Amino acid sequence: MPVLRIATRASQLALWQANFVADSLRSLDPELTVELVHVTTTGDRVQGEPLRQFGGQGVFTREVQAALLEGRADIAVHSLKDLPTVPTAGLELAAVPARAPVADALLLPTGHSGPASLAMLPRGARIGTGSPRRQAQLLRIRPDLVCSEVRGNLDTRIRKLDAGEYEGLILAVAGLSRLGWSDRISLILAPPTMFPAAGQGALGLECRHGDEATIRWVSQLEDRQTRLAVDAERAVLRTLEAGCHAPVGTWASWKSPETLHLEAILIAPDGSETLAAASSMQGPLSQYGSGNALDAAHELGANVAHLLLKQGASRYLV
Numbered sequence: 001m002p003v004l005r006i007a008t009r010a011s012q013l014a015l016w017q018a019n020f021v022a023d024s025l026r027s028l029d030p031e032l033t034v035e036l037v038h039v040t041t042t043g044d045r046v047q048g049e050p051l052r053q054f055g056g057q058g059v060f061t062r063e064v065q066a067a068l069l070e071g072r073a074d075i076a077v078h079s080l081k082d083l084p085t086v087p088t089a090g091l092e093l094a095a096v097p098a099r100a101p102v103a104d105a106l107l108l109p110t111g112h113s114g115p116a117s118l119a120m121l122p123r124g125a126r127i128g129t130g131s132p133r134r135q136a137q138l139l140r141i142r143p144d145l146v147c148s149e150v151r152g153n154l155d156t157r158i159r160k161l162d163a164g165e166y167e168g169l170i171l172a173v174a175g176l177s178r179l180g181w182s183d184r185i186s187l188i189l190a191p192p193t194m195f196p197a198a199g200q201g202a203l204g205l206e207c208r209h210g211d212e213a214t215i216r217w218v219s220q221l222e223d224r225q226t227r228l229a230v231d232a233e234r235a236v237l238r239t240l241e242a243g244c245h246a247p248v249g250t251w252a253s254w255k256s257p258e259t260l261h262l263e264a265i266l267i268a269p270d271g272s273e274t275l276a277a278a279s280s281m282q283g284p285l286s287q288y289g290s291g292n293a294l295d296a297a298h299e300l301g302a303n304v305a306h307l308l309l310k311q312g313a314s315r316y317l318v
């Protein structure tokens, strides 16, 4: 029986996700030994600065990938939305397990109760989010809101909210529910109000290219429907040559077992203009084995991106 070593960041959320994958692997075969290898990333090291100002893409994933490439681990577990869409030489995305809820959520300081709405926030309310995608979509509805980045893990961010630093905080539902904070969600922000990031709520499991022994185990955790949806979403970003800091939202959902519908929007950073595009792909999932369905998902994403480019998307992409 092989020993499978999982490389992961040591943040609470990353550890939850790595342990989830470790347990899923162990349940394939109780004889399997799965270990975690903790890795510190640039994103973990640089705490004081806004994310956009250092490192660019891959600040939470690069060092985790290096652990695989250097043979210190065999599997990398990432939040898929943090994983750059440009493939990394020597690695492959071996599996994407079933997706958690994809939407974002608004949290209010503790003590607020009852129904919440964006309209209810006080004029000029301070909102904790450094994500250009979330900021632009909030400003589209409430141009008076003042958004700023909150760094730190989920607990730290919620503590800052409760300490009065913000009137509202935006986080992904997936992370909140994984760490047991669902009861703090005041409002779910889902499309068309708020489009999620490509791959939000999904995990990406990378292996070394050609490490067939590991890939055979890991690929058993793949959820086909999730894989096709997130591949279509990621193809939008890749075609736009946009990173995770671009004001781009995407959402691929299965309308029926054979119909994948993809929507994408690109919003001016101040929320003043929105470009939107959508398209669908149809066909039995059984094509998947030959890779045809994956190609179709990529093409779907590329088509939607081209629809955005035709509307002038380039002026919002740096």
Ligand SMILES: NCc1[nH]cc(CCC(=O)O)c1CC(=O)O
Pocket: 079, 080, 081, 082, 170, 171, 172, 173, 174, 175, 199, 200, 201, 202, 203
């Ligand atoms: N960029 C940080 C990050 N990466 C993944 C998640 C949450 C889990 C997910 O969306 O898959 C978060 C925190 C957040 O956006 O609230």
